[in-house]
Amino acid sequence: MNSCSEFKFKKIVLILNYILAVGIIILISSCGYVIEGSNPVLPNDAKSIAVLPIQNNTFKGGLETDLSEKLKSLLQNNSSVKLLPAGQADLQLNVTLLSLELPSSGLSKDQVSKGMQAVLKGKAILKDRSKGNTVWGEKKIQVKIAESEGNQVENAASLMLSGNIRELINRFAQNLYDSIFTNF
Numbered sequence: 001m002n003s004c005s006e007f008k009f010k011k012i013v014l015i016l017n018y019i020l021a022v023g024i025i026i027l028i029s030s031c032g033y034v035i036e037g038s039n040p041v042l043p044n045d046a047k048s049i050a051v052l053p054i055q056n057n058t059f060k061g062g063l064e065t066d067l068s069e070k071l072k073s074l075l076q077n078n079s080s081v082k083l084l085p086a087g088q089a090d091l092q093l094n095v096t097l098l099s100l101e102l103p104s105s106g107l108s109k110d111q112v113s114k115g116m117q118a119v120l121k122g123k124a125i126l127k128d129r130s131k132g133n134t135v136w137g138e139k140k141i142q143v144k145i146a147e148s149e150g151n152q153v154e155n156a157a158s159l160m161l162s163g164n165i166r167e168l169i170n171r172f173a174q175n176l177y178d179s180i181f182t183n184f
Contacts, residue, residue, distance in 0.1 A: 039080040040181035042091060043135050044128055048082040049075060049180075050089035058100040063120075063169060067097065070173035092129050095176065097122040100165070117145045120168040124176055138179055143171040 042049060051071055056064035071093075075083050086092055101119040120143050126136040145164045 039078050041080050042181070043126070044091070046090035046128070047080075048084045048089040049091045049093060049126075050084055050086040050129075051075070052086055052092055052094045055094075055096040058097050058120075060100045060165070063097055063100065063165070066166065066169045067095070067173055070170055071095075071176060074173060074177045086129075090129060091135060092127045093124060093176075093180070094127070095122060095124045097172075100168075118164050118168055119144045120165075120172050122172060124179075126180060136180065138176075141172065141175060141179075143168055143175055145171075 051068060054064035054068050072083060075081050082089075098121045099119075101121075102117075122141045123139045124137065124141060125134055127133065128135050145168055
């Protein structure tokens with residue numbers, strides 16, 4: 001074979017492989033299969049979950065609202081989970097924010113000198129509503145923001161949540177979401 005016909009042959013094989021791959025993807029998706037990791041399922045074969053009002057013991061108002069919204073958003077994006085009111089859901093998630101440490105309130109001088117900007121700590125319990133037992137619990141959930149990861153954290157007395165505090169909330173929600181689906 002000359003180089004021109006060899007090139008055409010490789011091109012045809014590449015096109016056929018592409019068409020085959022697209023066909024397999026369409027076939028799998030039309031059969032109702034879910035690629036693992038894309039929409040994890042809840043523990044105990046539960047189909048629904050309720051996020052109970054989040055308790056905020058941090059002295060920083062608004063954290064519980066933002067965390068609740070972010071957590072509900074993550075759960076709503078999972079097509080294998082229904083977000084329902086507490087009295088109707090199979091599982092109930094109870095979250096408590098324990099502390100928010102900022103350079104101006106709570107971080108030690110050593111932590112600040114190492115570039116620590118903020119730390120958010122909390123705990124969570126996932127209960128089976130019908131059986132009343134705890135499915136999963138985490139007494140120490142902690143997320144951190146280092147100096148290299150963002151802008152300066154605003155004063156703790158500020159009414160607006162800073163970008164770093166919002167990032168802490170996003171990380172906390174993602175950590176919690178991941179734990180619900182992997183630690184049971």
